[in-house]
Amino acid sequence: MSWYCDVAPGHPYHGPYHDREYGFPLSDDAALFERLCLEIFQAGLSWLIVLKKRESLRAAFDGFRPDVVARYGEAEVARLLADAGIIRNRRKILAVIENAGRLLALSAQYGSFAAWLAAQPAQSKEAWVKLFKKTFTFTGGEVVNEFLMSIGLLPGAHRPDCPVQLRLDTLARERAAK
Template sequence: MSYCSVIDMLTPEARKALHKNYHDNYYGFPIQDDNELFARLVLEINQAGLSWETILKKETSFRCAYANFDIATVAAFTDDDRQRLMQDSGIIRNRLKINAAIENAKTIVQLQQEHGSFKNWLTKNHPKTKEEWVKLFKKTFRFTGGEIVNEFLMSTGFLPGAHSTDCPIYLKVLAQNPLWNS
């Protein structure tokens, strides 16, 4: 039995644990590593039209399919890689989303050359309103509509809102986010 078919059969308790782990340890926390920022962008793009649970269940398959989200490697993907991804049942097989991942990796390589890192580019553009971020992302990246941009920025700590102030995780996120503590 494949990993994906096992993950699809999660018990309600395991599904709850999957969400809790993401909520308590990843959602809203700042990410320093460019490859992990790229990973979150790709996952958010692939979530469009689907549930976040679907993406969480497929995250390991995405990591395998996209070379652990190594930006330089994905930027060098060929047409053969695009075809391989279209055949990979462990990920979302949507040509537009696959093309967006590869083209966005190429864009991030350029941003790294110009700004030192993807993280630096994001930080240099902070703070912006959600609307300003959406406009910038639409101009810079592919397949980045308002909801994708909002979730990417909230999930990586560039926009507030991942946790309400009464959520026990809120203070943990706040303590780790220098963008909110200035």
């Protein structure tokens, strides 16, 4: 098995993401939505491409604010498809817009996307994938698994001996003690 921990150290894109974001819990809906969208954009591509285009994607999608993205229409889709700084896949762009609306519906019911995630009982990877496929679009197994690992809901983001995993373990113990 290859680990992201083995690729990331010292890399200008992978390193900062691995060391400061991958596997760390998130509770902000825009940050959660961004992470889900990045995983959707990554499908069939390398994570490095996504990381290199991340700032352009963030700018093009209004900071991944679900309330803004959900209102996108054909003019915004055309703008996005013409933007050479992002991943210009029509199906992925439409999925991001559709998922923004679905996330807003969940937020209306649960208070936030984070609250919806927290309300789900502990479940297997397969159950998570089934739930996401029912709830969102363009969320296959790899997208869902990587999204959930990236936000700390599924284990496996780091090797057990990775310094970042050791830091995450300490954070988890501190949260549990509160």
